[in-house]
Amino acid sequence: MEKLQDKPTEKEPGVLKAPMERRMFMRYAGATAALTTLLFATTSCDEDGDDMPMDPTAVDLGKGDTGILNYAYALEQLEAAFYAEVVAKSLGLFSQTEQQIMQDIKGHEGIHRDFLKAALGTSAIRDLEVNFSSINFNDKNSILTTARTFEDLGVAAYNGAGKLLENAGFLTLAGKIVSVEARHAAVIRDLISNGTFSDSANNQGLDPAMMPADVLAAAAPFIKTKISANNLPK
Amino acid sequence: MNIFKIIEDIEKVDPEVYNRLDSRRNAFKGLGTIGKKAAMAAVPFALASVFQKAYGQGNNTVLEVLNFALKLEYLERNFYTQALASSGLIPEGAARGAIQKIQMHEAAHVEILKTTIQSLNGTPISEPTFNFGKNFPDWNTNYQTFLTLAQAFEDTGVRAYKGQAANLISNDAVLTAALQIHSVEARHAAHIRRMRNNQGWIVGAGANSNVPAGAQPVYAGEENVAQGGINDITKLGAGYSAEIASGAFDEPLTKEQVAAIVSLFE
Numbered sequence: 048m049e050k051l052q053d054k055p056t057e058k059e060p061g062v063l064k065a066p067m068e069r070r071m072f073m074r075y076a077g078a079t080a081a082l083t084t085l086l087f088a089t090t091s092c093d094e095d096g097d098d099m100p101m102d103p104t105a106v107d108l109g110k111g112d113t114g115i116l117n118y119a120y121a122l123e124q125l126e127a128a129f130y131a132e133v134v135a136k137s138l139g140l141f142s143q144t145e146q147q148i149m150q151d152i153k154g155h156e157g158i159h160r161d162f163l164k165a166a167l168g169t170s171a172i173r174d175l176e177v178n179f180s181s182i183n184f185n186d187k188n189s190i191l192t193t194a195r196t197f198e199d200l201g202v203a204a205y206n207g208a209g210k211l212l213e214n215a216g217f218l219t220l221a222g223k224i225v226s227v228e229a230r231h232a233a234v235i236r237d238l239i240s241n242g243t244f245s246d247s248a249n250n251q252g253l254d255p256a257m258m259p260a261d262v263l264a265a266a267a268p269f270i271k272t273k274i275s276a277n278n279l280p281k
Numbered sequence: 282m283n284i285f286k287i288i289e290d291i292e293k294v295d296p297e298v299y300n301r302l303d304s305r306r307n308a309f310k311g312l313g314t315i316g317k318k319a320a321m322a323a324v325p326f327a328l329a330s331v332f333q334k335a336y337g338q339g340n341n342t343v344l345e346v347l348n349f350a351l352k353l354e355y356l357e358r359n360f361y362t363q364a365l366a367s368s369g370l371i372p373e374g375a376a377r378g379a380i381q382k383i384q385m386h387e388a389a390h391v392e393i394l395k396t397t398i399q400s401l402n403g404t405p406i407s408e409p410t411f412n413f414g415k416n417f418p419d420w421n422t423n424y425q426t427f428l429t430l431a432q433a434f435e436d437t438g439v440r441a442y443k444g445q446a447a448n449l450i451s452n453d454a455v456l457t458a459a460l461q462i463h464s465v466e467a468r469h470a471a472h473i474r475r476m477r478n479n480q481g482w483i484v485g486a487g488a489n490s491n492v493p494a495g496a497q498p499v500y501a502g503e504e505n506v507a508q509g510g511i512n513d514i515t516k517l518g519a520g521y522s523a524e525i526a527s528g529a530f531d532e533p534l535t536k537e538q539v540a541a542i543v544s545l546f547e
Contacts, residue, residue, distance in 0.1 A: 151480065154525035161517040162529075166509045206460040215447035218456075220509050222443040222463065223530040227482055229467035230531075234481040237472060242378050244472040245386065245465055252389030253461035254468075 105273035106172045108259075112214050113170045114279045118259055119221065120163035121175060122204055125269055126197050127156040128177045133190055140187040145238060152194075152231050159224055166220075176271040191239050198232035199247050199255075200265055201225075206256035211280040229254070343452050344403040346445045349536060350459065351394040353441055355408045356543060357387040357434050363413070364431075367421040376476065380431075383469050390462050397455060411546050416495065428477050429492060433499045435470035436483060436490070437534065437542050439463060440499075444533035467531070482528040489524075498542050502532045 108117040130153035138146050164171045183189040205225035212218045233244035248254050257265075259276045267274075361384035364370055371377045395405040413420045413430065420426050442463035449456040471481035480489050487500030506526040508514050514529075515521045534542075 148481075151482070151525065151528060154521065155482070155529035158514055158517060158521050158526055158529045161521075162508055162511065162514050165511055165517055202464045206457065206464055209446065209460045210453035210456050212450075215450050216509070218446050218450060219443065219533060222446045222460070223508070223532065225460070225464055226439050226443060226467035226531040227529055229464035230471035230481045233468035233471035234475060237475060242375055242382070244379075245382065245468040247468070248386060248465045250389065251393050252386035252465055253393070253458065254464040256457050256461050 102273055102275065105275040106175070107275045107277070108172060108279055109170065110278040111280065112212055112217050113167065114276075115208050115211050115259075116163060116167055116217065117170070117172045118208065118263075118276065118279060119205065119224070120160065120167060120171060121270075121274060122201055122262070122266065123156060123160040123163055124175045125177060125266060126201060127153070127160040129179065129182075129193065129197060129269075130156050132179060132184060133194075136184040137187075137190055140185070140190070148234060148238070152235075155227055155231070159227075175274070178269055178271045181268065188239075191235060194235045195232065195239060196265075197269075198228055198235055200257070200262060201228040202232055202247070203255040203257040204259070204262040206254060207258050207262070209256075211259075213280075340401060340452075342448050343455055344398060344401055346448050346459075347394055347398045347401075347403065347455065348406050349445065349539075350442065350462070351391065351398065351405055352409060352543070353438055353539070354387055354390040354394060356411055356546065357438065358384065358391050359408070359411050360413060360430070360434060361387060364421060364427055370421055370424060370427060372424070379472055379476065383431075383435075383472075386465055386469065390465075393458065393462075397458065401455075409547065413546050415547075416545050425477075428473060429496070432470065432473045432477060432479070432490070433492060433496050433542075435466055435473055437499050437539060438466040439470055439531055440534040441536075441539045442466060443531060444535055444539070446533075480528070483531060484524045484528045495545075498538065501538070502534075503527060505530070505532050 106121075108114045108121065130149060133149050134153045138149065141149060182193050202225060205221050205228065209218055209221060212221065232247065236243045236246065245254075258281075259279050263274055263276055361380055365377075365380060365384060371380050398405045417426055417430060420430055442459055446456065446459065446463075449459055474481050474490070477491060479491055483490060483500060483503045485500075486502065486504040487497060488504075490500055492499065504523070504527050506514050506523055508530055511517070513526075515523055515526045
């Protein structure tokens with residue numbers, strides 16, 4: 048991982064070239080005593096703020112990077128449960144090639160879920176209860192459109208959560224997963240209508256990036272367990 | 282004196298201060314983390330390092346990454362633009378429609394990267410001259426060669442952006458935009474792979490990617506099944522083959538690995 052980290056500075060910092068800014072910076076950086084007091088005040092007020100009161104039955108994702116990883120774990124639980132059900136109930140609706148696709152995605156989502164669970168260890172949230180009552184597992188179209196919703200949502204979720212991570216290693220790991228979600232999304236979209244693989248992107252060629260509250264609201268109809276994102280970084 | 286006052290004062294001369302610090306929260310977080318580990322004597326250095334991250338190497342590193350990405354996007358745009366202009370190369374219908382769509386995205390990526398570099402007071406590199414025929418002389422007359430290269434470029438692009446994500450961690454806006462491009466490249470890659478009757482995801486070190494030996498650097502390391510400190514993720518549950526485990530995670534490429542691949546076309 049160390050290769051991915053920022054390298055030591057070689058050059059004059061660009062923005063500080065302005066004399067005014069540099070003076071101010073030096074003045075502040077030298078104010079030792081005040082800062083010492085300040086630091087302890089800051090440390091004690093901790094990371095992500097508010098610890099808002101919440102529904103006691105809700106699963107709290109937690110705070111900081113752990114919270115973000117739990118957020119990813121929640122989404123992967125949802126996806127893994129969905130494809131497990133598709134493979135168990137609906138394979139007969141699909142061609143042989145499509146069956147292989149469903150089996151592969153089931154495997155990928157399963158291993159994403161189990162990997163995140165293992166990585167989170169004792170910080171992992173509990174198993175979520177899903178609600179798939181709106182999905183007709185006897186109808187190929189219902190399955191594929193749900194798959195598209197989940198995959199596009201997963202991509203947008205990881206894209207939006209990247210900036211909330213503090214640890215560069217976790218960011219790279221999230222990057223390793225999100226592009227596979229995007230591959231799934233493209234393949235599923237093409238199964239619905241060939242050529243629509245990247246129609247999620249806007250006219251700047253950018254895929255959506257969504258914040259956790261919006262993602263969880265979109266996922267809520269499919270998850271029985273209440274989830275609290277109140278302590279996630281914002 | 283308090284930290285809010287310091288940042289507010291800086292804001293008077295630098296309205297972007299919050300962006301540079303990611304956010305007020307992150308600035309404090311950085312201080313808090315360092316503070317837990319550092320002796321009191323190190324406190325001024327701790328604050329200095331927060332500002333160093335925001336004002337110093339951060340911006341230079343980010344600009345380097347953006348120009349690195351811009352070169353790749355130039356390559357892709359140039360490749361598809363030339364291919365679309367090569368008469369008879371790309372079949373009319375779905376194939377041409379897909380390549381046109383991808384070309385439009387690559388062109389948009391070029392523009393957004395140039396704009397972003399300029400907004401950070403950097404200078405976008407000018408478009409290099411590419412030579413796609415250098416090692417692949419039939420690239421614009423043989424549809425299969427064209428598609429093979431397209432797949433290699435898209436899969437390389439995905440891996441290249443991924444490899445640079447951590448270098449953008451100091452700038453939320455740029456990081457997010459890079460991720461938004463990264464996932465679009467992955468969608469392109471999956472579609473091109475399916476056009477070649479390959480699976481949309483990469484299994485092993487190119488085992489399912491149907492590329493000639495010379496293109497192997499594009500897939501080097503993709504067989505990895507060790508993730509996040511877990512030595513072998515196939516052992517996490519029943520039925521996780523090496524194919525599933527390697528397909529579930531795309532791997533990054535370093536700048537040097539990407540440069541070696543790009544040099545085949547320069």
